[in-house]
Amino acid sequence: MVERFYVGVDLGGTNIKVGICDQEGILRHKFEGPTYSEHGAEAVLARISQYVRETVERAQLQWEQVAGVGAGIAGFLNANEGVVIFSPNLVWHNVPVKQILEEHLGVPVKIDNDANVAALGEAWSGAGRGISNLVCFTLGTGVGGGIIINGEIYQGFSGFAGELGHIKVVDADEAIQCGCGQYGCVESVSSATGIVHMAKQAVQAGRQTTLCTLAEITAKDVVDAAKSGDETAMQIVERAATSLGKALSITAVILNPQRFVIGGGVVKAGEILLEPVRASFAKLTPEASVRGVDIVPATLGNDAGIIGAAGLLLRI
Amino acid sequence: MVERFYVGVDLGGTNIKVGICDQEGILRHKFEGPTYSEHGAEAVLARISQYVRETVERAQLQWEQVAGVGAGIAGFLNANEGVVIFSPNLVWHNVPVKQILEEHLGVPVKIDNDANVAALGEAWSGAGRGISNLVCFTLGTGVGGGIIINGEIYQGFSGFAGELGHIKVVDADEAIQCGCGQYGCVESVSSATGIVHMAKQAVQAGRQTTLCTLAEITAKDVVDAAKSGDETAMQIVERAATSLGKALSITAVILNPQRFVIGGGVVKAGEILLEPVRASFAKLTPEASVRGVDIVPATLGNDAGIIGAAGLLLRI
Numbered sequence: 267m268v269e270r271f272y273v274g275v276d277l278g279g280t281n282i283k284v285g286i287c288d289q290e291g292i293l294r295h296k297f298e299g300p301t302y303s304e305h306g307a308e309a310v311l312a313r314i315s316q317y318v319r320e321t322v323e324r325a326q327l328q329w330e331q332v333a334g335v336g337a338g339i340a341g342f343l344n345a346n347e348g349v350v351i352f353s354p355n356l357v358w359h360n361v362p363v364k365q366i367l368e369e370h371l372g373v374p375v376k377i378d379n380d381a382n383v384a385a386l387g388e389a390w391s392g393a394g395r396g397i398s399n400l401v402c403f404t405l406g407t408g409v410g411g412g413i414i415i416n417g418e419i420y421q422g423f424s425g426f427a428g429e430l431g432h433i434k435v436v437d438a439d440e441a442i443q444c445g446c447g448q449y450g451c452v453e454s455v456s457s458a459t460g461i462v463h464m465a466k467q468a469v470q471a472g473r474q475t476t477l478c479t480l481a482e483i484t485a486k487d488v489v490d491a492a493k494s495g496d497e498t499a500m501q502i503v504e505r506a507a508t509s510l511g512k513a514l515s516i517t518a519v520i521l522n523p524q525r526f527v528i529g530g531g532v533v534k535a536g537e538i539l540l541e542p543v544r545a546s547f548a549k550l551t552p553e554a555s556v557r558g559v560d561i562v563p564a565t566l567g568n569d570a571g572i573i574g575a576a577g578l579l580l581r582i
Numbered sequence: 583m584v585e586r587f588y589v590g591v592d593l594g595g596t597n598i599k600v601g602i603c604d605q606e607g608i609l610r611h612k613f614e615g616p617t618y619s620e621h622g623a624e625a626v627l628a629r630i631s632q633y634v635r636e637t638v639e640r641a642q643l644q645w646e647q648v649a650g651v652g653a654g655i656a657g658f659l660n661a662n663e664g665v666v667i668f669s670p671n672l673v674w675h676n677v678p679v680k681q682i683l684e685e686h687l688g689v690p691v692k693i694d695n696d697a698n699v700a701a702l703g704e705a706w707s708g709a710g711r712g713i714s715n716l717v718c719f720t721l722g723t724g725v726g727g728g729i730i731i732n733g734e735i736y737q738g739f740s741g742f743a744g745e746l747g748h749i750k751v752v753d754a755d756e757a758i759q760c761g762c763g764q765y766g767c768v769e770s771v772s773s774a775t776g777i778v779h780m781a782k783q784a785v786q787a788g789r790q791t792t793l794c795t796l797a798e799i800t801a802k803d804v805v806d807a808a809k810s811g812d813e814t815a816m817q818i819v820e821r822a823a824t825s826l827g828k829a830l831s832i833t834a835v836i837l838n839p840q841r842f843v844i845g846g847g848v849v850k851a852g853e854i855l856l857e858p859v860r861a862s863f864a865k866l867t868p869e870a871s872v873r874g875v876d877i878v879p880a881t882l883g884n885d886a887g888i889i890g891a892a893g894l895l896l897r898i
């Protein structure tokens with residue numbers, strides 16, 4: 267029998283990444299090209315189709331070996347119908363991505379949001395390999411999330427399950443407003459944006475820190491300063507970590523997953539972040555919901571999106 | 583074809599309730615007898631078997647019509663293996679309930695904890711009928727919970743999914759210790775115990791309230807006083823309700839269920855409790871996770887346990 271392959275697309279506002287995975291979720295071939303989102307949805311979808319065909323060709327595979335194409339897209343989606351309802355960074359409204367790509371490519375297409383496919387990627391062949399029930403938190407500009415139950419993305423009633431960045435973890439008197447309009451969301455503290463916000467506040471408040479010498483502060487600057495022993499930066503990283511630990515704790519009493527996978531740019535901080543996350547989780551959670559549960563960093567990095575997108579095709 | 587029936591057992595420390603349900607989850611026959619838990623597990627399980635056989639007989643059914651027996655039991659269970667690991671009110675340790683009852687009765691037996699089976703009962707033929715994804719909060723002495731996904735109880739990795747009473751909702755400076763040892767759990771405020779605790783605190787603090795004339799305060803007293811316009815009691819009910827609303831809000835961003843069902847003795851308070859629960863939920867939750875989601879009281883009352891226990895047999 268001819269080996270079958272799964273194509274994953276990570277559609278960003280600037281670049282389109284295409285990957286080809288084998289049946290074990292191992293990424294065999296990769297391609298990246300510009301999105302040119304200003305050309306509009308039709309043109310972007312035609313470009314995706316072209317990139318997919320070219321990637322398959324370069325990989326010296328037969329088109330008949332392609333089991334299907336999955337795409338991860340940031341925004342509000344109807345994953346069941348394959349429609350992007352609204353994507354802020356692409357400026358798309360009600361685009362029937364599945365239908366259009368299936369017309370172009372003649373193979374089954376599935377779509378899901380970027381956080382969900384990253385979780386599925388880690389579950390399939392990354393830090394969650396072999397674990398059927400896991401929850402993934404992605405710490406980037408915001409805090410995204412994905413819930414994997416029995417090896418599949420859990421969508422909930424209307425597709426909004428796993429909006430983990432909006433778990434409320436911060437006490438009212440310390441809460442800052444989140445992008446969603448609410449107060450106290452974990453995203454407002456544990457994302458790169460939250461870390462930078464806390465750092466700027468500390469500098470403005472005249473706290474002693476090496477960060478005050480920087481013209482522009484990034485989350486990486488804060489982590490680096492913390493690693494160098496800067497007390498203020500250490501407290502900020504600690505606060506981001508303990509807030510995330512509280513979000514994991516709340517998720518654990520509700521869902522009791524076997525593993526938490528922490529991904530996204532912020533997790534590159536490593537153990538200086540993860541160690542207090544684990545400590546805060548263990549301290550705040552009833553013992554029965556801690557036992558046997560682990561908290562590990564994601565292992566696929568930026569490839570989680572294309573691998574997980576390819577993984578959408580596993581159950582069709 | 584002969585009609586098949588499902589037997590549900592609600593095993594309490596004082597009484598054993600047995601019910602016979604038809605295939606639609608309608609309770610056809612009911613029986614209740616003493617547990618005599620002081621006689622030990624073997625004797626209690628023999629008594630359950632006797633009650634089940636007698637109830638089937640009184641209902642004038644043939645034993646062959648019994649598809650199986652389900653039991654709801656308060657405590658820590660391994661539902662997959664059918665073992666009660668620890669039940670505080672029965673004082674049971676590692677009792678293989680499924681195995682023993684199957685030997686006695688010769689039909690398939692399943693067990694689960696009381697909060698989970700109550701949720702399944704409401705999903706099968708109560709307030710959640712026809713809804714495949716719902717979350718049930720039971721407000722009694724504690725706050726129990728059950729998560730129904732695709733019509734089935736969601737157990738999680740080690741059987742501790744749905745421990746919803748331990749969602750943290752109270753700010754640190756106002757938090758009281760929960761029975762689980764943690765601080766700020768919704769159970770510490772929104773359970774009958776929590777309401778009584780807040781009432782006693784108010785009386786001790788010399789707050790003006792009709793509750794100070796009572797020798798012993800119950801949650802019903804507090805609700806009745808609130809309904810009569812007692813300001814202090816109204817604030818207590820409001821606090822129990824807004825805390826529950828926050829727990830629903832957190833659950834909604836994680837799980838996005840279609841419906842929340844609120845059961846247990848405290849919900850008899852009715853709209854004086856539910857209206858501020860809905861208001862707090864809507865206020866605290868991103869709009870996408872509110873749309874189309876409703877919050878309704880349980881409808882099966884004390885029968886939810888036996889009906890849901892019977893419902894455990896639906897998927898065998």
